[in-house]
Amino acid sequence: xxxxxxxxxxxxxxxxxxxxxxxxxxxxxxxxxxxxxxxxxxxxxxxxxxxxxxxxxxxxxxxxxxxxxxxxxxxxxxxxxxxxxxxxxxxxxxxxxxxxxxxxxxxxxxxxxxxxxxxxxxxxxxxxxxxxxxxxxxxxxxxxxxxxxxxxxxxxxxxxxxxxxxxxxxxxxxxxxxxxxxxxxxxxxxxxxxxxxxxxxxxxxxxxxxxxxxxxxxxxxxxxxxxxxxxxxxxxx
Numbered sequence: 001x002x003x004x005x006x007x008x009x010x011x012x013x014x015x016x017x018x019x020x021x022x023x024x025x026x027x028x029x030x031x032x033x034x035x036x037x038x039x040x041x042x043x044x045x046x047x048x049x050x051x052x053x054x055x056x057x058x059x060x061x062x063x064x065x066x067x068x069x070x071x072x073x074x075x076x077x078x079x080x081x082x083x084x085x086x087x088x089x090x091x092x093x094x095x096x097x098x099x100x101x102x103x104x105x106x107x108x109x110x111x112x113x114x115x116x117x118x119x120x121x122x123x124x125x126x127x128x129x130x131x132x133x134x135x136x137x138x139x140x141x142x143x144x145x146x147x148x149x150x151x152x153x154x155x156x157x158x159x160x161x162x163x164x165x166x167x168x169x170x171x172x173x174x175x176x177x178x179x180x181x182x183x184x185x186x187x188x189x190x191x192x193x194x195x196x197x198x199x200x201x202x203x204x205x206x207x208x209x210x211x212x213x214x215x216x217x218x219x220x221x222x223x224x225x226x227x228x229x230x231x232x233x234x235x236x237x
Contacts, residue, residue: 003189003235004196006055006175007228008032010039012046014223018201019052021228026054027091027119027146027198032221034062035122036091038078044085053088055119058109065095065102065123072105079112089117091146099126101133106140119175120145130160131167144173146198153179154188161192182230189235197235201227 007018008027015026028047029036036057039047047054060067060074067075072094082090090113094105101123110118120133120142127133130150137145147164149157154176164174177198180188185197202221 003194004173004175005228005232005235006177006196006198007223008036008177008198008200009223010036011222012043015047015050015052015054017223017225018228019050021201021223021225022232023052023228025088026052027057028054028087029057031062032200035059037062038075041081041085044081044087048085048087055089055091055117056082056085056087057091057121058082059091059093059121064126065093066097067094067102067105072108075109076112079109079116082113082116087116089113089119089143091119091121092142093121093123095123095127099128101127101136103136103140110140118142122146122148122177125150125157131163134164134167134172138168138172142172144175144196146175146177148176148178151178155179155184158188158191161194165193182227182234185231186234197231199231201231203227 004024006025007023009015010029010032028039030039031037037059058075058078060071092109094102096102120137124130124133124147148154149160151157161176173196175196175198180199203224204219205222206219
């Protein structure tokens with residue numbers, strides 16, 4: 001059976017390349033170099049004009065996921081912008097100072113996002129007990145969890161991801177991400193049994209040294225249509 005391929009992007013060019021390559025869904029962000037932040041309202045509107053469904057990251061700053069009341073208000077207002085742009089869903093996460101999921105904050109955000117799809121992001125990779133957090137995600141009504149299995153790369157967290165798939169038992173999708181490519185995805189899917197996959201399918205674009213202060217070290221990343229196509233082929237599309 002073909003599996004769902006979600007591509008994370010932070011530009012309208014990235015959305016267009018992912019769509020052209022056959023992506024099933026987009027995670028729309030700003031600043032993927034920071035792990036993904038809330039995209040600009042203009043990017044949301046531009047992405048909504050294309051045919052591929054987009055879920056907007058709701059993350060007001062870099063760092064871990066303990067948020068102030070002011071942060072949460074910003075996130076609620078950003079969710080309103082997602083609705084205004086008519087995107088398909090949101091990507092959320094919040095935790096308490098002790099590291100566990102902040103279900104109260106997540107409840108507020110999900111209430112603001114009523115009518116949208118919802119993914120719990122990789123906050124689940126930094127909680128003390130990911131399997132307990134998975135149950136909370138099911139109870140709160142998330143559609144899926146994005147995870148690397150608590151490791152830097154999903155391939156290194158495969159054992160935890162397998163445990164999450166078993167525990168989920170079809171109640172919620174487990175979507176691995178981080179370090180998955182067209183070269184390793186076939187074996188990884190066979191090992192874990194996942195039905196959804198998250199990747200960037202990006203290439204590095206050198207921009208020279210003259211304006212190096214304005215580009216990430218080593219060059220800017222761009223979504224590659226051909227890599228998306230190859231990933232889809234490896235997933236059995």
